[in-house]
Amino acid sequence: MKILHTSDWHLGRSLYGRKRYEEFSAFLDWLAQTIEDEKVDALLVAGDLFDTSTPSNRAQELYYRFLCRVAASCCRHVVVIAGNHDSPSFLNAPKELLRALNVYVVGSMTDVLEDEVIPILDFGLRNADCEGNAINLEKSAIICAIPYLRDKDVRTVEPGETIDDKNRKLVEGIKAHYAEVVKIAERKREEIIRQSAIKNPQSQIPIVAMGHLFTAGGKTVDGDGVRELYVGSLAHVGAEVFPSAIDYLALGHLHVPQAVGSAEHIRYCGSPIPMGYGEATQKKKVVLIEFNSTTPKIQELPVPCFQELVRIVGSLDDIHTKLEALKKRESAAWLEIEYTGSDIIGNLRKMLDEAMADSAMEIRRIKNRRGMDRVISTVAEDETLDDLDAGDVFTRCLDAFEVPDEDREELTVSYNEIIKSLHEEDVNEF
Numbered sequence: 001m002k003i004l005h006t007s008d009w010h011l012g013r014s015l016y017g018r019k020r021y022e023e024f025s026a027f028l029d030w031l032a033q034t035i036e037d038e039k040v041d042a043l044l045v046a047g048d049l050f051d052t053s054t055p056s057n058r059a060q061e062l063y064y065r066f067l068c069r070v071a072a073s074c075c076r077h078v079v080v081i082a083g084n085h086d087s088p089s090f091l092n093a094p095k096e097l098l099r100a101l102n103v104y105v106v107g108s109m110t111d112v113l114e115d116e117v118i119p120i121l122d123f124g125l126r127n128a129d130c131e132g133n134a135i136n137l138e139k140s141a142i143i144c145a146i147p148y149l150r151d152k153d154v155r156t157v158e159p160g161e162t163i164d165d166k167n168r169k170l171v172e173g174i175k176a177h178y179a180e181v182v183k184i185a186e187r188k189r190e191e192i193i194r195q196s197a198i199k200n201p202q203s204q205i206p207i208v209a210m211g212h213l214f215t216a217g218g219k220t221v222d223g224d225g226v227r228e229l230y231v232g233s234l235a236h237v238g239a240e241v242f243p244s245a246i247d248y249l250a251l252g253h254l255h256v257p258q259a260v261g262s263a264e265h266i267r268y269c270g271s272p273i274p275m276g277y278g279e280a281t282q283k284k285k286v287v288l289i290e291f292n293s294t295t296p297k298i299q300e301l302p303v304p305c306f307q308e309l310v311r312i313v314g315s316l317d318d319i320h321t322k323l324e325a326l327k328k329r330e331s332a333a334w335l336e337i338e339y340t341g342s343d344i345i346g347n348l349r350k351m352l353d354e355a356m357a358d359s360a361m362e363i364r365r366i367k368n369r370r371g372m373d374r375v376i377s378t379v380a381e382d383e384t385l386d387d388l389d390a391g392d393v394f395t396r397c398l399d400a401f402e403v404p405d406e407d408r409e410e411l412t413v414s415y416n417e418i419i420k421s422l423h424e425e426d427v428n429e430f
Contacts, residue, residue: 001139003208004035004075005287007046007252008271010085012059015276015309015334016364021058026306027272028066031286034301035075038288041139042120043075046252046269047083047148047212053090071101077120078103081147083212083252088147106145109153109177117184118143119192119205137205140192141291142185144209144246148253149174163413174213175241182207182243206247206294213237218268219256239263247294250287257285257300265296272303277336280309308333315341316351323355332360338367 011024035043050059070078080103082091088107095105104118122139154173155166185207192205216238239260242249249266256279257270269287274280284303289296310333312322319337326333339348348368356363394415398408 001042001141001206001291002038002040003042003044003141003248003250003289003291004031004038004040005044005046005248005250005267005269005289006031006272007212007250007269008048008083008255008275009045010048010051010271010275011062012055013051013275018334018362018364020273020307021062023273023306024059024062027303028062030304030306031272032066032069032073034286035070036073038301040075040288041122042077042079042141042143043070044143044208044210044250045078045080046210046250047081048085048252049080049083049091050086052085053087055090067098067101067103071103076102076122077118079118079120079143079145079210080105081145081210081212081252082107084148086148104143104145106147108147109149113177113181114184116145116147116181117188118145119188121192137293138291141206141208142189142192144178144181144185144207146178146181146209146211148212149177153177163410166413171237171241174237178209178211178241179243182209182245186245204294206291206296207245208289209242209246209249210251211249212252214253215239215251215260215266218254218260219258220254239266242266247291248289248296248298255279256282257287264298267298269300273306274309277309277311280311309336310334311336311338313338313340315339316343316345319352320355323352323359323361326361327356327359330360334362334364336365336367337363 009024009027014020034040049063055063067078078101080091082088086107090107091105092107095107098105106116110116119142120140122136151170154177155169158165161169189205189207214237247265249260251260251266251268254268255271255275256268258268260266260268267287270282270285271279272284272286274282274284284305285300286303288299288301290299291297308331310326310331312319312335314322316339319339337352339345345351345368349363349366352363352366394412398411403411
């Protein structure tokens with residue numbers, strides 16, 4: 001049984017105003033070809049398929065075209081869960097239609113938890129130890145398709161709660177949900193094996209869980225756009241939250257490929273393309289899992305770079321030297337340039353555009369640190385909201401009203417809960 005684990009596509013995401021549909025299309029073409037080459041039986045997509053809850057027509061076209069292509073391939077099943085960037089109702093809307101393609105979508109926590117347990121079974125081969133129509137255990141698995149669990153899904157609110165109370169109840173809620181869903185999966189496995197009339201089963205059907213959350217100790221990088229999922233000081237859950245019966249846990253949310261602690265079978269595959277310049281030098285991957293009974297053989301497959309991103313930091317001479325080196329190898333990179341020299345250069349953009357006039361490269365962003373320092377230090381009153389994020393504005397409000405330190409933590413948590421609820425509002429829900 002071969003399973004491919006991917007997540008965090010963020011279809012529709014742009015980079016400083018530059019649309020990236022060509023990159024997304026190239027990745028999905030590569031992924032479909034990899035599924036064919038590796039003879040993958042099932043594809044798991046662990047959330048954040050889209051970058052926003054209202055994806056563009058072009059982003060939707062890429063998604064549905066890919067699903068149709070994979071459905072016609074050797075891949076017999078596709079399981080998709082929603083991430084925190086996705087609209088649950090948008091993903092769920094065509095799920096009955098997609099079932100005809102053996103694509104299973106779970107956009108939000110279900111009222112009936114059995115709906116989050118998806119047996120992917122193969123009746124195509126006959127097992128030598130079976131009587132009647134039997135399941136080929138080597139090509140079967142049970143998927144616990146647990147989507148991003150919103151705070152309101154797993155935690156009840158009570159008056160007078162402290163921050164520690166909220167955190168404790170949140171972790172308990174996530175742990176209880178995984179335990180219940182995996183218990184249902186274990187019962188289904190027993191039932192399937194019993195009904196398949198296996199006389200002497202030497203192997204078991206593996207249980208593969210999915211999730212979209214932030215585990216303790218997870219690695220992130222600057223500029224990856226990863227949001228805090230839960231509010232409070234204990235925003236991340238530990239590996240002990242997940243039941244031991246899970247043979248592989250396919251996680252999404254973090255963009256850095258990694259195993260969780262020492263648990264090699266609990267993994268983030270990471271985003272398939274760099275979401276910002278903080279990820280520009282990162283090796284992107286998908287994860288291929290091959291089961292022999294319930295023992296997973298895990299292999300990370302490198303994803304090609306479809307659009308080079310390069311960050312250049314230094315003096316004007318440093319910048320020109322690096323640009324010339326890129327031009328010599330005929331690079332078509334998108335650039336982020338940060339000038340850190342001591343001289344004040346007012347026409348930096350014009351100078352850099354002229355230096356790149358005969359190349360295929362694009363400057364996506366210029367940071368003139370020297371100019372910024374001069375402006376901020378001498379004309380701070382000219383600062384605009386564009387220079388600040390929502391957290392900066394809130395912090396300055398606390399400063400302006402001279403809020404004492406002992407009150408700030410609780411106020412900040414309440415504020416973050418409001419901002420988080422705005423991010424999670426499903427604009428497609430009627």
